[in-house]
Amino acid sequence: MADTRDVLVVGAGPVGLTTACQLARLGASVRVVEQLERPTTESRAVGVHARSLEMLASLGVVDRLEARGRRIGALEMVEGRTGRTRARIDLAGTRTRHPYVLDVAQPDTEEVLAERAAELGIVVQRGVALTALDQDPDGVHVTLRTADLGRIERFGWVVGADGGHSSTRRLVGERLVGGFHGQHFAMADVDVDTTLSPDTIRMFLHPDGMGILFPLAGERARVMFLVDEPGPGDPTLERIQELADARMGGLVRVRDPRWLTYFEVHHAQVPRYRHGRVLLAGDAAHVHSPAGAQGMNTGVQDAANLAWKLALVARGIATPELLDSYQAERHPVGAEVVRATTLLTDVGTATGPESLLRDAALFVAGHVRPAAAAAATRLAELAVRYRDSPLSVQHGREHGREHGREHRRGHSRLRAGDRVPDPAGLSRPDGGPVAIEDLLAEPGMLLLVRDGQQRGALQDVLARLGRVLPVAREATGGDGLVDPDDGLGLQGLALVRPDGHLGLVADTADPALLRRYLTDTLQVTATAPAARGLRG
Structure with missing residues (x-):
């Protein structure tokens, strides 16, 4: 049991x-x-x-x-009948260590x-x-x-x-x-012969139904086509080739199938x-x-x-x-x-x-840089944020009340609920570059504190739920972080959750504020941090 x-x-x-x-x-x-x-x-x-x-x-x-x-560096929208690219969204400029789709x-x-x-x-x-x-x-x-x-x-x-x-x-x-009219796709896991570069996912636009080409390792690719309600059985390789000829501008030849199927999505x-x-x-x-x-x-x-x-x-x-x-x-x-x-x-x-x-819309997405950057960030799911969450608390000099919790707007560039930014130039004291994802490899929460203010007292409050790391403009020794260009915009403290989103952001390094957040917002019981923490 x-x-x-x-x-x-x-x-x-x-x-x-x-x-x-x-x-x-x-x-x-x-x-x-x-x-x-x-x-x-x-x-x-x-x-x-x-x-x-x-x-x-x-x-x-x-x-x-x-x-x-x-690694896939871009998404293109392609006219299916002619093979002409209508818009291209490059992922190289997205602010992440992984500016690509894998x-x-x-x-x-x-x-x-x-x-x-x-x-x-x-x-x-x-x-x-x-x-x-x-x-x-x-x-x-x-x-x-x-x-x-x-x-x-x-x-x-x-x-x-x-x-x-x-x-x-x-x-x-x-x-x-939701919507239960259903949409049917013909899908094939095949090897392909094509002159198209393998570093791009392509969506082919066609009035009879879109087609999608996902390059995989080697000559392998996933191809999909939106189709009318299919008959019994799975599609044949010949049927997949017919769809590719019609909707991918004659640019893709398929062979050596691993998996052919129809599926329905709602x-x-x-x-x-x-x-x-x-x-x-x-x-x-x-x-x-x-x-x-x-x-x-x-x-x-x-x-x-x-x-x-x-x-x-x-x-x-x-x-x-x-x-x-x-x-x-x-x-x-x-x-x-x-x-x-x-x-x-x-x-x-x-x-x-x-x-x-x-x-x-495609012209704007493909030719107006801010629109293209926003589309790339959205596609990469880097824009997901939880600012309206009951767990997101922003504490600063300009303040009000929102959703029954203390919420103060204004000063820090860090926003509670957002994915914590990963600024260029962030490093360890020895000069070695570091990313936020590296820091989160150690289980638990991560409390970033400006210049190590109140570090000991904050660690006592956080206890084994996580660790406290000072952030300074210049290396001062120890195990803190160096943010020479102030890319984080940290003023007091910022609590990074294990999923990489910001929970509490404050312009002060006040241990009492952290304690209230843990007990009142995260519902941590008073004795839990000292008894048995997240980092077991």
Whole structure:
């Protein structure tokens, strides 16, 4: 019988494995069950965006993923009948250590994450289905069934990361709400012959339906086409070639298929991500078009957002009310992804007056630098922020009250709820360059403090929940950070959450302010930091 502090993660895809790995490295006890007896061999999700790579960096898996994938430096919108490029969005200028999309087949992503899970001591049980669920205020009874045996076990918490046909979602009585007219895609994992450069994802615009070309490692690529409702069976290679000829300007020849399939997507989301002690993430919580390669990335970021909070709660360090912020922060993001991918799919098939508006928008995106930069940042998911979250507190000289919490605007360039910036020139005292993702590789929170003010007192308050690092304009020795150009714009203190977003930002390094934030906002109990911290 599992301990009621244990977390059960249902699903061993990228979202489930990311959730489990983050929970484990933050000190929670976790198990994973997966209905499939063997890992998938289907390429499925292939594009990993910059923000996801930043979050996966804390797990130590980015180099392993890079070895299996291809860096993509741009997205192009192409006229499908002529092959003429209508707009190009370069990612090279995005402010991240990863100014590219990493195209890597999902089996490779899962294998890398499974390796990391094993290193963290996580047991992944395959061929195990969740068939029943009953929760009470103290835990969750689940029925787990194998091919020949069913058993009831008890866990403290359950995370449903079991995909678009989620059993967890069904068992808590939740359903997807949205557009259910459905869109059908023909998809092929093939080798391609083309004169097109392999460093660009291309979306081909065509009135009969968009086409998408994702280059993978070597000559391998993912091609997809929006189609009318298909007949029975899978598409043939000949059918894929017909679609490529018609919608990719005759620029792509396909061969050596690994996977040919039709699939249907809806545009929908669950109203609630949290049901008591059961939480939904990834496709279990939201489904949408593959346009823009946002699906898996949104799920990975669900996982990073949820895991640090659930680790605190599962370990008894924070009260369960902290988990309400998962809904508050991630549900709006999921809703925007559903809206944006629906719009992007519709743009690819626009005709008549709508196509004129589309073409004007593409011209602006491709030729006006601020618009192109904004589009690149949005595509990379670097613009996601939680400024309206109950966990985001900005403390400064100009102040008011918002959402029942202290919120002060004005001075610091850092904004609570935003992804913490990663300024050029940030370094360690010895001059070695460092990125925020490097600092977050050590589990726990990161408290940045201007010139080390009140460092000892702040560390006493934060205790084992994280560490305090001074930030100065010049090297002064010790283990702090050097920010010579003041790229962070730090005035007093900034608390960086384990998912890389800012929680508390203040113009003063006041230990009492930090204590109030931990107890009142993060719901950390008074004795927890001294007793057992996040960094176990």
